[in-house]
Amino acid sequence: MRLLSGMRPTGRLHIGHLVGALNTWLSLQGEYECLFMIADWHALTTSSDTSKLPENIIEMAQDWRALGIDFTRSTVFVQSCVKEHAELYLLFGMLTPMPWLERDPTLKNMMEDMHLRGACYGLMGYPVLQAADIALYKAEAVPVGSDQVPHVELAREIVRAFNHRFSLVFPEPQAILSHTPRLPGTDGRKMSKSLDNAVFLDETPENIRRKVMQLVTDPGKIHATDVGNPDICSVHDYHKVFRASDASQADSDCRAGRLGCVRHKQYLSEILSSYLAPFREARAALTGKESETRAMLKAGGERAGKMAKETMEGARKAANLQFS
Numbered sequence: 418m419r420l421l422s423g424m425r426p427t428g429r430l431h432i433g434h435l436v437g438a439l440n441t442w443l444s445l446q447g448e449y450e451c452l453f454m455i456a457d458w459h460a461l462t463t464s465s466d467t468s469k470l471p472e473n474i475i476e477m478a479q480d481w482r483a484l485g486i487d488f489t490r491s492t493v494f495v496q497s498c499v500k501e502h503a504e505l506y507l508l509f510g511m512l513t514p515m516p517w518l519e520r521d522p523t524l525k526n527m528m529e530d531m532h533l534r535g536a537c538y539g540l541m542g543y544p545v546l547q548a549a550d551i552a553l554y555k556a557e558a559v560p561v562g563s564d565q566v567p568h569v570e571l572a573r574e575i576v577r578a579f580n581h582r583f584s585l586v587f588p589e590p591q592a593i594l595s596h597t598p599r600l601p602g603t604d605g606r607k608m609s610k611s612l613d614n615a616v617f618l619d620e621t622p623e624n625i626r627r628k629v630m631q632l633v634t635d636p637g638k639i640h641a642t643d644v645g646n647p648d649i650c651s652v653h654d655y656h657k658v659f660r661a662s663d664a665s666q667a668d669s670d671c672r673a674g675r676l677g678c679v680r681h682k683q684y685l686s687e688i689l690s691s692y693l694a695p696f697r698e699a700r701a702a703l704t705g706k707e708s709e710t711r712a713m714l715k716a717g718g719e720r721a722g723k724m725a726k727e728t729m730e731g732a733r734k735a736a737n738l739q740f741s
């Protein structure tokens with residue numbers, strides 16, 4: 418079975434990316450034939466400033482390598498290197514009724530976020546392009562975070578519309594959800610680089626400590642010996658994800674007033690620092706190897722391009738777009 422997933426190259430990766438998607442990618446790498454894509458065209462749907470794009474693409478690829486994405490076994494590539502994405506996107510656009518896009522909740526949120534800066538036509542097509550990304554490789558499995566599920570649902574509908582209108586060319590993709598719940602940012606909101614509340618993967622232990630100290634805890638717990646409610650505490654959310662083995666102990670200690678928030682935060686900083694240490698080391702070892710990574714991406718693009726070409730031939734034929 419073939420699997421595809423992607424990420425927009427918007428800068429340094431944070432632990433939200435890891436928990437929401439990358440850990441699942443890593444665990445599925447042995448089970449599926451994998452394609453991992455750097456979605457640079459998707460990055461343009463919310464900002465036409467491309468000045469940082471080349472740098473962000475390499476940085477993201479380096480991060481993926483350091484995490485253990487295997488560039489030889491999996492096909493890792495940059496979206497815009499395979500032009501067929503644009504062609505299939507155009508064709509899918511002809512089969513996607515506007516109301517389908519208007520009711521995609523993730524797209525709706527993005528549109529609202531962009532409201533003041535002015536959303537472009539390209540943003541409306543975000544899920545259509547994503548459907549093309551998946552279908553181009555006839556991928557059946559799409560590991561994503563929960564916010565991406567509406568897009569994958571839409572991809573299923575678009576693919577179904579194509580198969581129904583023309584002929585059966587594409588399999589219907591299925592989202593594979595990460596089991597881990599979403600991690601809040603240091604201010605309790607959704608973790609995001611632009612909200613300045615993210616813990617990055619390459620964070621130094623000092624920075625980890627500083628950021629963990631900012632995490633939002635139960636506002637009713639003022640003193641170390643007050644009883645607390647772990648269900649509304651970000652420190653507990655993190656603890657469960659990064660060291661499940663003693664999280665339930667911390668949970669009951671907090672409820673009994675035996676664990677103060679500051680002590681819990683100090684402990685979490687240590688947990689997180691040691692969790693991220695292997696990544697930090699692997700990432701540092703890749704500094705200076707940018708051109709090697711670039712070559713790997715190029716090779717991945719060539720492999721992906723071959724698959725895409727073949728699919729597109731079939732799609733063109735099915736849609737009577739082979740004038741000769």
Ligand code: TRP
Binds near residue numbers: 423456546565
């Ligand atoms: N929209 C995805 C995100 O922001 C990135 C993405 C682009 C993607 N194309 C994809 C994910 C295809 C899965 C499949 O995270």
